[in-house]
Amino acid sequence: MSTDSRPDAVGSLASDPLRIIVLSHDANGFALIRSICSSEGHVVVAEVFARSLKPCKPVREDASDTVAGLIDAIPADVDLLVPSSTRGLAQALPGYRPDLIICNGFPWKLPRSVLEIPRLGAVNIHPSLLPQYRGPLPVHWAIRNGDAEIGLTFHWMDEGFDSGRIILQEGGIPLDDEVVPDRIFGYIDAAIARLLPTVLERAATGIVGEIQDDTASSYARWMETEFQYIDWADSVRSIHNQVRASRLFSPANGPIAEVEGAWVKILRTETKPMDGIRVECSDGSIWIVESLPTSPPHTGTSRNAEPLAKACPVTPDHS
Helix, strand or coil, rough: CCCCCCCCCCCCHHHCCEEEEEECCCCCHHHHHHHHHHHHEEEEEEECCCCCCCCCCCHHHHHHHHHHHHHHCCCCCCCCCCCCHHHHHHHHHHCEEEEEEEEECCCCCCHHHCCCCCCCCCEEEEEECCCEEECHHHHHHHCCCCCCCEEEEEEEEECCCHHHHHHEEEEEECCCCCCCCCHHHHHHHHHHHHHHHHHHHHHHCCCCCCCCCCHHHHHHCCHHHHHHHHHCCCCCCHHHHHHHHHHHHCCCCEEEEEEEEEEEEEEEECCCCCEEEEEEEEEEEEEEEEEEEECCCCCCCCCCCCCCCCEEEECCCCC
């Protein structure tokens, strides 16, 4: 089998229930895929939880709580695997005789030793219209760049990041100006629920998929350290989108800046007059409508180490 994870053995087996292994990072990710697979007549035989962002790296802070939730929710006849490495994963999976692997938010890059295990291959669910926004943070970068919507792509996995052949993709998932993480990820989950049955059918019948155009690709990397800090010399839209993208990590997350001589974490902004604090940016005013006090950054760690602008509280001017 080639390193491009795609079906080799189909034919008479295409109508049989598929034995599926699901890889994800949270309970909702597992439950969604498990429910869809079951409703389509297939069997999830094992679930694999990524306890770290990369193989053989420190365990995530929330891993123990997540595993506890998974144990409570997982069906009695489904195994839960919590490997430390891709080597351990490659050793554990063959015994399940999987037809298909489905990755839903699994952060590890899978080697050939894992991709060659399932009979049909491995499918990844990626929230962008590939080849745009390959990488770990496609939705965050779409918000940061001011995109009005995102898409969803199901693709065969190869040894690259989000570079395998496309099985199915669809756009039109809105990115609201007010970023509410549960709402955005709810839109994505609804699209997964609508499209995955077709993907399962295509995978079972041996679709090869369409090659991605690498020349049109972009990479949604982890945010740089400086992204934690606001530079009031940037544009209104750039700062507004910086706050919006930061909020997607968590509603309590936001970049920090100095405002009226104090350091604050900025949780929400508006680009039109609102109750709050007005700040002058390079091309106009922005309004801070939600913030929290915070500690100043260590000297030398921020491009905002010195005051970059003065802010003044105002009431909205609707004229």
